[in-house]
Amino acid sequence: MVLTKIFVLVVFLGIVSSLGSAMFYLVRDEGNSDRTLKALTWRIGLSVALFASLFVAYALGLIQPHGITPAG
Amino acid sequence: MAHTSDRYYIPHGSPWPIVGTVALLLLMFGVASALNGAAIGKFSMLAGAVVLLFMLFGWFGVVIKESVDGIYNQQVDRSFRMGMAWFIASEVMFFAAFFGALFYARQIVLPWLGGESNNFFTNFLLWPGFEGTWPSNGPAEIGGEYKPMGPWGLPAINTAILLSSGVTITIAHHALKAGNRGMLILFLGLTWALGLLFVGLQATEYAHAYHDIADGGLGLTLGSGIYGSTFFMLTGFHGLHVTLGATMLIVIWFRCLKGHFTPENHFGFEGVAWYWHFVDVVWLGLFIFVYWL
Amino acid sequence: MSTTAEAHHDHHDAPSGIKRWIFATNHKDIGTMYLVFSGLMFFTGGAMAMIIRAELFQPGLQFVDPGFFNQMTTMHALVMVFGAVMPALVGLANWMVPLMVGAPDMALPRMNNWSFWILPVAAILLVSTLFMGGGAPASGWTMYPPLVLQTGDAFPFLIFSVHLLGMSSIMGAINIVVTIMNMRAPGMGLLKMPLFVWTWLITAYLLILAMPVLAGAVTMLLTDEYFGTSFFNAAGGGDPVMFQHVFWFFGHPEVYIMILPAFGIVSQIIPTFARKPLFGYDSMVYATASIAFLSFIVWAHHMFTVGMPLAGQLFFMFSTMLIAVPTGVKVFNWTATMWKGSLTFETPMLFAVAFLFLFTIGGFSGLMLGITPADFQYHDTYFVVAHFHYTLVPGAVFGIMAGVYFWLPKWTGHMYNEKLGKLHFWLSAIFVNVTFFPQHFVGLAGMPRRIPDYATQFADFNMISSIGAFVFGASQLLFVYIIWSCVRGGEKASTQVWEGAEGLEWTVPSPAPHHTFEVAPEVR
The missing domain is CATH 1.10.287.70 (Helix Hairpins)
Structure with missing residues (x-):
């Protein structure tokens, strides 16, 4: 459980930092390079992966939503 | 240019x-x-x-x-970019205040009310037997009985919708860079449509939450103690930002229809796209922290 | 280009009449409006201070009822912090930053207009609460719940006024950051910028990061009052102490927001009148940045007595002590700048030296308050009042006054009356101490703050303090007269104005024309 939560948090941090670097390139490159777009593509890819892995983790019993007691 | x-x-x-x-x-x-x-x-x-x-x-x-x-000229364009970036930074801090309230309530307030740290007597004298677990509407059970909002059903579908809108705007962005107008207009249109769909579903979710348990709802309102407060404050402000972002996307879409942007000069597009990505990531944070962890 | 819509109506004429001001996009016009607004608020807040000191002149209740007294302390603080000090500093930034970095104007001129004009609206909402049912907010400017939730009709007006003030500050700050990062003349590298520009750059970052948090905090107050949320209600699983954490997460950076630009002003003035370059320029920049960083991790030292785990108390005590290091670097550097300089003491220099001396006293009493075990004794006494008034009045306000005297000739083209300026300085410097120094003593002896009445053993010091406040307040009328007569006329100011003055702002004529640096100057 704890490890799964840490995994989720680390991936989320990765998403936030790719978004942050996209902002940096947005200002720095003034739309003349692909770095903004590349960083944003990374961030959306990671997000989708995280969303999918939440499902997988739940199916494997690695994570429980808080406050919801498992059925049965 | x-x-x-x-x-x-x-x-x-x-x-x-x-x-x-x-x-x-x-x-x-x-x-x-x-x-x-x-x-x-x-x-x-x-x-x-x-x-x-x-x-x-x-x-x-x-x-x-x-x-x-x-x-x-280029310099004015840079001013707009920097202004947008720092505006979003201030937005991040605005959300940080509410996320901070959520973390503080969960990690400090509730355990303390439950007697942790040096708060044994507070718990013993004021609210004996209260256990500081999450979710909670507090020792006085403000707002009465409620069920917490689980991540399945609408929230998961909404996450999928918002993430897809992140994918579509990225495709539109690629298309704009490649000078492919048809793709740009199609996928940008899809993006704002998905955004509006998200807002609509969120409204449905709220209505479901607000109905009494007896009526098949959750009995969960803004007044359901700290859980209801943080839940609706965070998702509500996020919903407001999605509405704003979708409006900006529609404006930008009309500008695309008019051919205002070129592969080299499209700050208006990039600013709004970045805002949309920001709103998207805030949702992901919400989905993780409010619904899961 | 010059072909299209940029209709070439004459660039060098200021538009006239009311339109010049309400449609203003010129940084000098907007800066002037900020300064005038700040002056009005300074006297509004000052009048409230006079009422407070009149009531405290003698023990017992003399003039006002206790409820109104509490309204006065609250409104005095809000008006002075958000109405007087911050707008004055933004006004100075508006005037001077583009001149100092060689920019034709602020980067986002229309937004600049908006950030100014929101201020009077916010002030109207705030000051109008004095006439509402239940009176003005009386909870102290910190707006702690649950007390603040007892405010009458004024409550939502207080909240929205804070929201508007926050919007204005954030937009002003974004404008300053963008101007500094994007509009510098060629050759004006970051480490060539005047220190006033540096301190404002760092202040603007603080504003962008801190003001939204305040907006969040007061939003939660609003929903707690009107929409049934339980953020600050322990029965619902919230905590009133949580408000204090969120508020001071904004509040501590806020106090540096008010002092860092004043540091910058003093860093311009001392080298000018010592006729020596600033000692340790780079270390000044790094010290300012360190203070700004530390300001985000010390907030709980405002609330040692609410109860927090020992580890928290220790962390916040030590991080607070750490701020003394960069501040010490600054004080040392200012002193070292004067060392063996050919000093002259015109009014701006007098205010700057008084700033250096008196702000340091405020810094020391801050260190005393930062020691956790000692703070339990000092908390919410007049010692705290003395401490922050030393940092804000002879600190921030003297810094602003020094800046006004320093740059007034550049703005108006006239020299101010030096004799009267010196008189104003000596009256201010002497009576600010008469006002606030005795408050240390009554505070240490246990007199609580925010009360209209007190035990008789505090009578003498309070009377001295009140007399000091009356003379200090009255002598500010002299300040207005000096500025007024300087605007009207006086000895012509040269381009350089001060013998030791260096920097781009002293290369444009006095008074500075409506538009400056339309073609970027070359900085060597």
């Missing part, structure tokens, strides 16, 4: 900011009076909202016209 000025463009006087100021005065006075139960409040609020819309149309209209006329 066929013709850009060599000088930094400085407008000589503009009526729009003062219109915006008047709008804010009417709006704020209206809301405050309405909260105090004064009859004038609603009218003032409505007038303020109308003037504010008028201002937004006017102000952005002028800026778009100046941009299309090629009055802005």
